[in-house]
Amino acid sequence: MIDSIKRHWRVGLLVVAVLAATVVLFAPQFAPTAGAEGIGADDGANGTADGLTNLQFGLDLDGGTRIRAPLVGYTATDVAFQGDDPATVASNVAGELSNTTSTSVNAELRDPAEGGTGAVEVTDTNVSETEFTAAIEAAGYTYEGVRPGVTEETREATIEVIEGKINEAGLSGGSVREIVDANGRSFVLIEVPGEDRQDVEELIAERGTVRIDIFIPNDGNGTRNRGVVTQDDFENVGTASRGQSNQAYVPVSVVDTAPEGQATPAQQLQQAVSQADAAAGNPGTDGWRCTADYAESEEPCLLLVVDGEVVNSFGMDGDLLRSMTSGSWANDPGFRLTTGTAEGSFERAQQISINLRAGALPAELGDGSSSYISPTQGEQFKTYSLITGILSVFAVAGMVFLRYREPTVALPMIVTALTEVYTLLGFAALLGYPLDLAVIAGFIAVVGTGVDDLVIIADEVMSEGDVSSKKVFDSRFRRAFWVIGAAAATTIIAMSPLMVLSLGDLSGFAIFTILGVLIGVLVTRPAYGDILRMLLTDR
Structure with missing residues (x-):
């Protein structure tokens, strides 16, 4: 038994690869979670799982929105x-x-x-x-x-901010990356599976600046202290929630550190509130009562300003005001940004949380192109891809049988080619790389090149008549394998530029073509040679 395993270790390696692919494809431990990022994330390759397997699908097969635009500047x-x-x-x-x-x-x-x-x-x-x-x-x-255009640093920062917005919005599988066209122009490519185009455009369209102003009434002519807390002054930002009386709010805290000799942002806000309270005639320690129209309020108001527009005005709780005027609040500088109880207030709170967490875009997106693939159309692409794969397998199987007319040669060839594709699917699930039409094209290319190599092996070992001797078989197989190795090296060299350059979907095609070639040379081709040796030799 042990001797047999040693002699046929190449077949054993193929079996191990198939078993490993099965585990990765179907075991719950390898199932992707919402927002998870695999190796493909670095290339903008994220998708959504199909539910039956741990495979993930990109926009082409799952539907969603793709936006391609330059940065203005x-x-x-x-x-x-x-x-x-x-x-x-x-x-x-x-x-x-x-x-x-x-x-x-x-x-x-x-x-x-x-x-x-x-x-x-x-x-x-x-x-x-x-x-x-x-x-x-x-x-x-x-x-x-x-x-x-803008600098590379700004492009990287913008991509990071948009990724933050997508993740904070809970849009699972979204990806952002930089691509370069044939003229050398840089674009930001945003892909969000399963989401409507309008929703995605609204999420990323605004630069998302958030600040707090203080309105101070003064004999009917109010003054406004602008930017007492700005975007960078917020430290911890919670998620949108609802409190008593169905008030929507975002819990936040202000930075309480600063270089030596300088006031912290928390201390600056505390001082601004104290000064506003005094300037308004010290309305009292019971807090500020702000009216719906802050310009008509008789007491100071905190103004929540998003993208230059006042989206809400609110007063201040008595305990919070007392802690600020006494100077103790800066030791634990937390409070709530409330957006009210009106319709859309919770959605506004969510947007504020996203803007604060993700930050403002360093540069705006210019005019570009956008496309939306509906989930129904994505399902059709899945069906067509499956049909194309089945037809290609039958076509290859038919040609192989016509060529050899010997099941002992043709059947192992077809089975080996299918196991190669199955193992490649396992790699896709392990890497978390979504399948799209370009990747499917890579799989079909792998089937074609794989069968070509297997045909070279079969033709070489059977070309000179009797092959019953293992020694003769090994000599002919080595000659064939040198040809296969050279062809594989050529393919890898040719595909490498497509894999590393920012050429969109072509990267996925190149990555899986190279992976398929490597799996073939290291696992499936040697295993097929072992199988033929067992079937065709007897001494």
């Missing part, structure tokens, strides 16, 4: 910083642009030598290329050229 390259640090450069350029804040201008130092050169970008959609170049020159900096 201009980037000046090889800017001479003249010894200024990047923050100073950004501030100086922003100062030369009317109605543009410093947050819309960013500078990145590339070469620290000789004063330093780098890139300067503007992400304000209202700034033209002419205005941007004029601002750089007015600020006293020289540059090599200006191109449309």
Whole structure:
């Protein structure tokens, strides 16, 4: 028994691969969870599981939304910083642009030598290329050229923020990645399986800035302290919830640390509230009572501002106000952002939580293309893919039988080719890589190249007549395997650029074609040779 296993270890390796693929495909332990990310996540490859197996499907086979758009902005390259640090450069350029804040201008130092050169970008959609170049020159900096688009750092940050928005919204299987077209232009590609296009566009369309202002009434002419808490001042952000009286709210806490000698954001908010309370004539320690229209309120109001629009105004609980005016609140700086009880208030609270958790987009998405595949159409693609796979198997099986007319040669060939595909499916489930039409095309290519290699083996070992001797069989098999190995190396080299470049669906095709070739060379081809040796030799 042990001797037999040693002699036929290649067949044993194939059996182990099939068993391992079965476990990965059907065992609950390998089932993907909502929002889980596999290796494919790095390539934007996430999908949803089909329920029967642990396989995941992409947009083509499961339906969903795909959005492809550039990031809006201009980037000046090889800017001479003249010894200024990047923050100073950004501030100086922003100062030369009317109605543009410093947050819309960013500078990145590339070469620290000789004063330093780098890139300067503007992400304000209202700034033209002419205005941007004029601002750089007015600020006293020289540059090599200006191109449309943003820096690599901004693209990476934007992708990270959009991924955060998708994950916080609970859109399982969503993915975001950068792709480059034939002209070298960079785009952000967003794919969300199973979701409507309008919902996805609304989620990512806004930059999602959130801040808190304080409105202070003063003899009918109110003043407004803007940005007492901004996006970066929030530390812990909870999920949207409902409290007493069906009030929707988001629990948050404010950052309570700062560089030595500076007030923390929590202390700054505490001071602003105390000053507002005093400026309003100290309405009392029972808290602030804010009316629905904050402009008509007789007491101060906290204003929740999202994307520059006041979405809610609310007062302050007496205990919270007392802790702020006494100076103790900053030691435990937590409170609730309430959005009210009206229709849509809970959805607004959810959006606020998403914006706070995910952050603001460093740059806006420009005009691009979007597409939506309905779940019904996705099911049709699944059906057509299955039919195509079955037809390809029957076509290959028919040609093999016509070629050899010997079941001892043809049947092992077909079974070996099918086990290769089955093992490849196991790899897809293990990696968490979703199946789409490009991956299916890769599977079909693997079937074709796999059977070609098996035909080479069969033809070589049977081409010179009697093959009953194991020694003769091994000699002929080695010659065939050298041909197969060279062909496999050629395929891997040819497919490698498609696998590593940002070419969208072609990456999936290349990845699984290469995986199939490797499985074939390392597992299935040697196993088929072992099977033929057992069937065709007797000495």
